Amino acid sequence: MPKTPRKVAAAALASALAFALIAPAAAASAPAEAPTGLSETEQAAPALPALLSARERAETENRLLAERLDTVIPAIMRAEGIDLWLLVAREYFEEPVVATMLDAENMHARRRTILIFHDPGAGKPVERLTVSRYGLGGLFQPAWDPAKQPDQWQAAADLVAARNPAKIAINVSDLHQFADGMTVSQYDKFAAALPADLRSRVVSGEGLAIRWLETRTPAEMALYPAIMRTAHAVIAEAFSRKVITPGVTTAEQVQWWYRDRLLQLGLDAWFHPSIAIQRKGAKGMLEGPEVIQPGDLLWTDFGITYLRLNTDTQHLAYVLRPGESDAPAGLRQGVANTNRLQDILLRQFAVGRSGNEALALARAEAKAAGLDPSIYSHPIGFHGHGAGPSIGFWDNQNADPRGNAPIRANTAWSIELTTYAAVPEWGGQKVDFRAEENAFFDGKAVRWIDGRKTSLTLIPSAP
DSSP, X not given: OOOOHHHHHHHHHHHHHHXXXXXXXXXXXXXXXXXXXXXXXXXXXXXXXXXXOHHHHHHHHHHHHHHHHHHHHHHHHHXXXXXXXXEEEETTBOXXXXXXXXXXXXXXXXXXXXXXXEOOOTTOOOEEEEXXXXXXXXXXXXXXXXXXXXXXXXXXXXXHHHHOOSOEEEOOOSSOGGGOOOOHHHHHHHHHHSOHHHHTTEEEOHHHHHHHHHBOOHHHHHHHHHHHHHHHHHHHHHXXXXXXXXXXXXXXXXXXXXXXXXXXXXXXXXXXXXXXXXXXXXXXXXXXXXXXXXXXXXXXXXXXXXXXXXXXXXXXXXXXXXXXXXXXXXXXXXXXXXXXXXXXXXXXXXXXXXXXXXXXHHHHHHHHTTOOEEEOBEEOSSSSSOSSOOBOBTTBOSOOGGGOSBOOSSEEEEEEEEEEEEEGGGTTEEEEEEEEEEEEEOSSOEEESSOXXXXXXXXXXXX
């Protein structure tokens, strides 16, 4: 049967992803063009992009999911050498991987949902089966008839046995929460139904789970800049006289303004937004009922979920004193220091290099440059704190088991970090210049998804 344009495109994408996943060293050296829409410069006060209707969002999410199942699954199963991957979820207790495989109309697993991916090899397509009473948006083939076999676990075990896989992956992991979705009770039932000679073939699906979640497709990256622009537009609105009246507005009022604004837009926050104040003569971060005053340095941490993708952004703003037209030079220099640390960290990205190695290299270079750095960057995508290797933690700047995994191509990152500096205009007070922007690593270079801040947002003290 002739291939349709959609199938040809899917086959080409599958080949590209398989190449990047299976041969990362070659992919890293090959020339690559950045996905359309990525930008090195962030607009100061961007307009809010048009948002999709509920139906348009569902159609988009389903299109992205179908493409991922067609392309990412075969690539990662062959890269990991897994013949069969079995996942289990229960209604309202969806494990992290299964939750990302449900179509937009199936918001939860139904009763018990068992998904099976089987790679028959020899260039054949990966089977996608669901052992459940209900189908899943046409993306998985129903493979259980309760009238013929009322025992769901036995039905699943029979399907596995008939395919006789050399390796059967299930999601169990002590280290990664994203890959630990198989509960003890579910495993016990599955193992009891599985023929004895197949039980020794059960292995951890940790690598599959992480790769599935961390891999970003070209179609997702075509949408990500607009998602980031949406978050940046809301932050710009928060850091303006429309929301903040110096001497009146409190930090917590701005936090709840964010939540109300997202309700108006039909968007979700994946964490409660943060607003804090650094002030000349005041120790640490001032929060909650503290009133914002002229001369304050404001910090926000804000993230949204849209089309199943997440943003995570930290910006700084300065409230001008009467008569000021810019922030003090010491504060501007602090921002420049943090931008320099961003540049240093981005240079350390390399396919196959661990998060811990990137951390150590970046910190060494930053210290040699006279900076006082703290790096705590992480993958982003289906989850705000996404699957994949961490690059430092705010409370641990040394190697960590969670940073042992390799950095891979086609992954999105939250470049989260800070530098500390004494500000002369504040009597030498040590100030924390936090920043967080999201970026994409194509295996060769890291680019900002919607630019980065290189200056303080200025909020007038008077209308």
